[in-house]
Amino acid sequence: MSLDKSAGTVQTMFGDIAGTYDLLNHLLSFNQDRLWRRRAVARLRPRRGELILDLCCGTGDSTREISQKQPQCRVVGADFAVPMLQIAQTKNLPQLVAADALRLPFSDHSFxxxxxxFGARNFEDTRSGIAEIRRVLKPEGRLLVLEFMRPTSLWLQKAFGAFNWVQAPLGRALSGHASAYNYxxxxxxxxxxRAEFENLLRESGFCGVRSxxxxxxxxxSFLGCKTAGDFGDT
Ligand SMILES: C[S@@+](CC[C@H](N)C(=O)[O-])C[C@H]1O[C@@H](n2cnc3c(N)ncnc32)[C@H](O)[C@@H]1O
Structure with missing residues (x-):
């Protein structure tokens, strides 16, 4: 049976788990989520004076990470689950926008x-989401997608299976939301x-794609530039 990723279902699901999202994220990943975000932001290399969109910002941990890494840039957090944004608001983030990633309320070449x-995996149509991101990027703009992947090594696959066996019931019990932690x-x-997603970025027109x-x-972490350019020495 295919997974229901319709906008309404995903939006409601994340809205329902907003209150326990941060706690469960840190708990179930043994705090690795913080490290992954920090490393991904370091790869993006936010620069002074830049306007950066943190798409699918959820409760704003990623938005805050970017602002802390480069206090001289402007970060806009966007997400379509308003309860997630309400939690983000408590973290003193300057600009948060309720928006669907597939229909962004921003002009072409804005960021x-x-x-x-951890947002792209939830798009109803990944290809359209990537195209929409590309639309709002400036010609020299760059994209970083941080996403969970199926582990490729055998021992990590086994560890991942065991982890799912534990995290799903724990997530269900603590969040009170059964389907979100099956999802x-x-x-x-x-x-x-990893290879397929890199290809998708290339097919969508991104240059210098690497992960x-x-x-x-x-x-x-996947990186790409809207047009030929580079990330420096990352
Ligand atoms: C797993 S959370 C990640 C939140 C945050 N970026 C983090 O690092 O913790 C995924 C977020 O993506 C948002 N999302 C999923 N699909 C979306 C879409 N089409 N438009 C806007 N937000 C979306 C959900 O509402 C949710 O807050």
């Missing part, structure tokens, strides 16, 4: 960079592989 942490491993299992594994490939 120097777009950062998406997580299913959505990772049904998502692109970096975190924690042996449980999470991966």
């Amino acid at each position: 120097d960079a777009v950062f998406v942490a 997580l491993p299913q959505s990772i299992g049904g998502f692109y592989t 970096f594994n975190h924690s042996g490939g449980i999470a991966t």
Whole structure:
């Protein structure tokens, strides 16, 4: 059975788990989520004076990470789950916008960079989401997508299976939301592989596409530029 990723379902699901999202994120990942975001933001290399979109910002941990890494840039956090944004608001973030990633309320060529942490896997149509991101990037703009991947090594696959066996019931019990913590491993299992996602970025017109594994490939950072350009020495 295919996973229901319709906008309404995903939006409601994240809205329902907003209150326990941060706690469960840190708990279930043994705080690795913080490290992954920090490393991904370091790869993006936010620069002084830039306007950066943190798409699918959720409760704003990624937005805050970018602002802390480069206090001289302007970060806009966007997400379509308002309860997630309400939590983000308590973190003193300057600009938060309720928006659907597939229909962004921004003009063409608006942002120097777009950062998406653990959001792209949830798009109803990944290809359209990537095209929409590309539309709002400036010609020299860059994209960083941080996403969970199916581990490729055998021992990590086994560890991942055991982890899912523990995290799903724990997530269900603590969040009180059964389907959200079934959705997580299913959505990772049904998502692109690292090579497939790199290809999707290339096919969508991104240049200089490359990727970096975190924690042996449980999470991966993908980078690309809207037009030929580079990320410096990252
Ligand atoms: C797993 S959370 C990640 C939140 C945050 N970036 C982080 O690092 O913790 C995924 C977020 O993506 C948002 N999302 C999923 N699909 C979206 C879409 N089409 N438009 C806007 N937000 C979306 C959800 O509402 C949710 O807040």
